[in-house]
Amino acid sequence: MGLGSEEGKVKSSWDVCKSKERKKKEGTKAGCWVKLRLVGSCISSRSKVDSSVSGTSSHFESKSINDASTDQPAAPVVSSSTTSNTESNSSLSKLEEELKVASRLRKFTFNDLKLATRNFRPESLLGEGGFGCVFKGWIEENGTAPVKPGTGLTVAVKTLNHDGLQGHKEWLDYNAKLSDFGLAKDGPEGDKTHVSTRVMGTYGYAAPEDPKARPLMSEVVDTLKPLPNLKDMASSSYYFQTMQADRVGSSPNAKNGVRSQAGLLSRNGHQQRSFSIPHGPHASPFHHQYPHQSPKPSGKP
Numbered sequence: 527m528g529l530g531s532e533e534g535k536v537k538s539s540w541d542v543c544k545s546k547e548r549k550k551k552e553g554t555k556a557g558c559w560v561k562l563r564l565v566g567s568c569i570s571s572r573s574k575v576d577s578s579v580s581g582t583s584s585h586f587e588s589k590s591i592n593d594a595s596t597d598q599p600a601a602p603v604v605s606s607s608t609t610s611n612t613e614s615n616s617s618l619s620k621l622e623e624e625l626k627v628a629s630r631l632r633k634f635t636f637n638d639l640k641l642a643t644r645n646f647r648p649e650s651l652l653g654e655g656g657f658g659c660v661f662k663g664w665i666e667e668n669g670t671a672p673v674k675p676g677t678g679l680t681v682a683v684k685t686l687n688h689d690g691l692q693g694h695k696e697w698l699d700y701n702a703k704l705s706d707f708g709l710a711k712d713g714p715e716g717d718k719t720h721v722s723t724r725v726m727g728t729y730g731y732a733a734p735e736d737p738k739a740r741p742l743m744s745e746v747v748d749t750l751k752p753l754p755n756l757k758d759m760a761s762s763s764y765y766f767q768t769m770q771a772d773r774v775g776s777s778p779n780a781k782n783g784v785r786s787q788a789g790l791l792s793r794n795g796h797q798q799r800s801f802s803i804p805h806g807p808h809a810s811p812f813h814h815q816y817p818h819q820s821p822k823p824s825g826k827p
């Protein structure tokens with residue numbers, strides 16, 4: 527990315543950034559989020575800012591802008607060589623992959639980036655995106671320490687807006703130790719009649735810096751084994767039953783042409799409540815989500 531064309535924008539962008547910053551400082555004590563890229567080169571791993579030094583909440587992300595570059599300080603990207611047939615195996619290899627990437631992370635302090643960009647000074651401003659300003663800085667080739675301008679690696683550091691959510695998800699993920707063991711089943715959607723038996727959910731997530739906190743996949747599988755047959759659970763659910771009834775009712779082959787309402791099945795002219803709802807339709811968590819009529823357009827005006 528050429529820097530010359532950015533020169534004209536620098537002053538005005540900086541003014542915009544500064545005045546925004548001023549407003550934010552007055553209104554909130556929220557931390558500064560930063561994102562980092564190499565200029566004309568790349569770091570193949572994602573990195574995180576340690577905000578403990580500055581006491582502010584900071585986020586750092588390195589992004590490749592030139593994947594063809596081979597002069598890299600970070601380890602090469604590990605290729606995925608695991609060929610798994612089962613889902614748990616592929617999940618396992620995915621986790622392994624994540625751990626390998628995590629082990630290559632560089633951890634920056636806010637101060638590192640502050641010094642690298644010479645205190646985010648106006649002269650270091652490269653430009654402004656929708657979510658914040660981008661500054662030029664210099665860090666050592668194989669580490670995180672700031673170095674003199676013109677030496678080491680040139681990087682672009684983005685300070686994310688205080689009230690923006692860019693990078694928020696990654697930051698939360700990084701901070702999570704083990705979380706969300708919730709499991710869910712894929713229900714039928716639209717035209718699809720197939721009910722997936724695949725269990726969706728996060729088996730567990732360990733912070734990259736603490737891989738020991740991650741449970742072994744075999745432990746996860748053992749935990750899941752005693753669960754009741756999820757396929758049966760799904761097909762006897764209120765959601766599935768109602769969906770089926772609605773589909774039969776809206777089918778052109780439906781004999782009596784009576785469409786079902788949520789929670790009621792129409793068979794042979796008799797109305798009966800779906801057996802999967804012991805306490806009526808309000809017992810279902812899907813009650814408010816599922817439309818009473820088929821979402822499928824009828825094709826008629």
Ligand SMILES: Nc1ncnc2c1ncn2[C@@H]1O[C@H](COP(=O)(O)OP(=O)(O)OP(=O)(O)O)[C@@H](O)[C@H]1O
Pocket residue numbers: 527528529532563564565566591652653654655656657658659660682684
């Ligand atoms: N690596 C870089 N080298 C040189 N200039 C850069 C670099 N990265 C960003 N810039 C400058 O900073 C400006 C903003 O970049 P940024 O990545 O924030 O843009 P964006 O993706 O449009 O923003 P956002 O994601 O906030 O909407 C760019 O238009 C460019 O002028």
